[in-house]
Amino acid sequence: MNLDSLTQNSGEWLRAVGPEADIVISSRIRLARNLSSFPFTNRANTHQKAEIEQYLQGRLQKLDIDLQLDYFNLATITPLDRQLLVERQLVSRELANSEGPRGVAVGANEIVSVMINEEDHVRLQVIRSGFSMDEAWQEADRLDDKLEEKVPYAFSEELGYLTACPTNVGTGLRASVMLHLPALVLTKQIEKVFRALQKINLAVRGLYGEGSRASGDFYQISNQVTLGKSETTIINEIRDVIPQIIAYERQARQTLTRESRPLILDRVKRAFGVLKSAAMMTSEETMDLLSSVRLGVNLGLIDDINIVVVNQLFIHTQPAHLQKLLGRELDSEERNSERARFLRNRLSEMDSMN
Amino acid sequence: MQKCERCTSPATVHITEVLGEGKFEEHHVCEQCYPKYLHDSADLGQGAKALTSDSGGSELEEALFGQQECPDCGIKFVDFRNNHRLGCSRDYDVFRNELIPLLENIHGETRHVGKTPRRYPQTKQAEAEMLQLRQRIKRAVDREDYEEAARLRDQIKTQEDV
Numbered sequence: 390m391n392l393d394s395l396t397q398n399s400g401e402w403l404r405a406v407g408p409e410a411d412i413v414i415s416s417r418i419r420l421a422r423n424l425s426s427f428p429f430t431n432r433a434n435t436h437q438k439a440e441i442e443q444y445l446q447g448r449l450q451k452l453d454i455d456l457q458l459d460y461f462n463l464a465t466i467t468p469l470d471r472q473l474l475v476e477r478q479l480v481s482r483e484l485a486n487s488e489g490p491r492g493v494a495v496g497a498n499e500i501v502s503v504m505i506n507e508e509d510h511v512r513l514q515v516i517r518s519g520f521s522m523d524e525a526w527q528e529a530d531r532l533d534d535k536l537e538e539k540v541p542y543a544f545s546e547e548l549g550y551l552t553a554c555p556t557n558v559g560t561g562l563r564a565s566v567m568l569h570l571p572a573l574v575l576t577k578q579i580e581k582v583f584r585a586l587q588k589i590n591l592a593v594r595g596l597y598g599e600g601s602r603a604s605g606d607f608y609q610i611s612n613q614v615t616l617g618k619s620e621t622t623i624i625n626e627i628r629d630v631i632p633q634i635i636a637y638e639r640q641a642r643q644t645l646t647r648e649s650r651p652l653i654l655d656r657v658k659r660a661f662g663v664l665k666s667a668a669m670m671t672s673e674e675t676m677d678l679l680s681s682v683r684l685g686v687n688l689g690l691i692d693d694i695n696i697v698v699v700n701q702l703f704i705h706t707q708p709a710h711l712q713k714l715l716g717r718e719l720d721s722e723e724r725n726s727e728r729a730r731f732l733r734n735r736l737s738e739m740d741s742m743n
Numbered sequence: 744m745q746k747c748e749r750c751t752s753p754a755t756v757h758i759t760e761v762l763g764e765g766k767f768e769e770h771h772v773c774e775q776c777y778p779k780y781l782h783d784s785a786d787l788g789q790g791a792k793a794l795t796s797d798s799g800g801s802e803l804e805e806a807l808f809g810q811q812e813c814p815d816c817g818i819k820f821v822d823f824r825n826n827h828r829l830g831c832s833r834d835y836d837v838f839r840n841e842l843i844p845l846l847e848n849i850h851g852e853t854r855h856v857g858k859t860p861r862r863y864p865q866t867k868q869a870e871a872e873m874l875q876l877r878q879r880i881k882r883a884v885d886r887e888d889y890e891e892a893a894r895l896r897d898q899i900k901t902q903e904d905v
Binding site: 444554614 | 815832842846854857869870877903
């Protein structure tokens, strides 16, 4: 796998396959693990971090699994490539922006990624398209077992897997589901949903995790509690609440098409028109317009474009992807005009295909 | 949307502190202020401990306690308070008294009930041996016995490859 070929496609989580893929973009499992014989990453010196990296990388290569893992050394690749991996959700922003020996092993299809020397020595992630929490967990659990055969994890019977931050201790598990909720945003019911989720201890975040804005009406819902509940309980609590949110979103979509069809049609068509003809386009505006178009496609209001292409545009118009696709670095103003040009080209290709 | 009680951002974390005797306290903070909140509530936890302690010198005890250092990674609890990250897995033992109330606050529980590594008992032993070896290397390097250090390093390598 090389990063340039990665850029051309959209990765598993935006493939728009899997159950409820019109609303549930992806399901993700993350496990935090540490080596018992080293200090946590924040306390390890460069030498120790290099040792940890080398040790884990060696073990990952020897895993008894039918999955090829490609390793990217984050200390030596360009900042643009690091950003690319962040946009693809294979690497956290924290890991990309930190320093010292660190990296990520990525499986084919980009379903599996294992970050090394993030806040914890190991951050194992499985991300699947659509509402596939159980499949994601089974895969993460299996990989964790395989890695654990070769690596002594820091574990205590009382507190479970020991992590650098006490908010992750216990299972070290963060289960999250990314949802596209444009109708709940438009009908101003989204806050109500948030409040209900917070009452049951679930966190709501934007597209790129902690502290990020929910651009494009994408929301990630995840557990906060990691100690005192089994993995299955944590996953079930998330899994049980998602169908309710899906139902609310569908209801809101119905209300919109029933009560304000001309308005919503206008919104979708305008969004499409702007994307097809603007000369400057920020990444934020692109996300918001694509969100309206995505809603339009799912409501059958627009058939000029299919959902897979919309999903792909979400990622290809991100700053690092855009620059990689064009093969050069761009400042932010250049990016805005190149992004607009890219969208015009892609969407007029669609027109000529229809 | 409710505002964070510490800044002007929207509150995204909602906490109910159980004060005992059926008394509760509600707190609403944002993601950014949440670590600070945890840190302050850890202070509270410690305060409570000082109050219930029957030894008269609890203040002195606490002062000494905050200064206690992890023999493995060298951090003090005050370091954890400042950057919200522990230094190594042993800190969970060393700062146990401070951490347990904090875990109770965050998770509402203080005992793991999830997955256990299948080879946990062996791991524990291998882990202890490995730690010992690493300490011996450090001592060898300190006394500039590089031959011994190299020998120990090879030993770690073979053990790790098993």
